[in-house]
Amino acid sequence: MDIEAYRLYCLSKKGVTESIPFPKLQDVLVFKVKGKMFTATNIDTFDSFSIKCVPETIEELRAQYSALQEPSYFSKKHWSSVVVDGTISDHILFEWLDISYNLVVSKLTKKQKLELELE
Template structure:
């Protein structure tokens, strides 16, 4: 997966917007669903990207995949940094993006979830 494939995949999801919201991190591109972030990456390097994870399985995932590491800026209980070191298949990367997106959508109010599902 390269940065363009990552971007295209994220934008293909319902209700997703992209932005560069952090003035102190002008190279960090963030993808949100209804104003809630589900992933982000440094667009100059694409050396890694952040994903939201299920807190119940996050430790097991990190133990199983060396590319999944604790994030620099986010809660270690809910987020992982995925290092793009070539050890994880694109299929698995897409699955993790799906899980991150789904976790965020699940926390949205029912009215917004219904709106997303009807798009």
């Protein structure tokens, strides 16, 4: 996966916006759904990206995939950093982005979910 495939996939999802929201981190590109972040990456290197994960399965996945690591800046219980080193197929990477997106959508308010359905 390259950064453009990652970016286009994220933007293909309903209600997604992209931004560089951190003034001191001008190289961090963030994707949000209804204002809630579901993934982020360094646009200069694209050596990894962060995703939300299911807390009950996160440790098992990290044990199975060495490229799935504890994040530097996010909760280790809910987030993982995915090293883009070619050891995980794009198919699985896209599945993980789907899970991250769906976890965020599941926590939206009823109103936000309805707005999302109408987009």
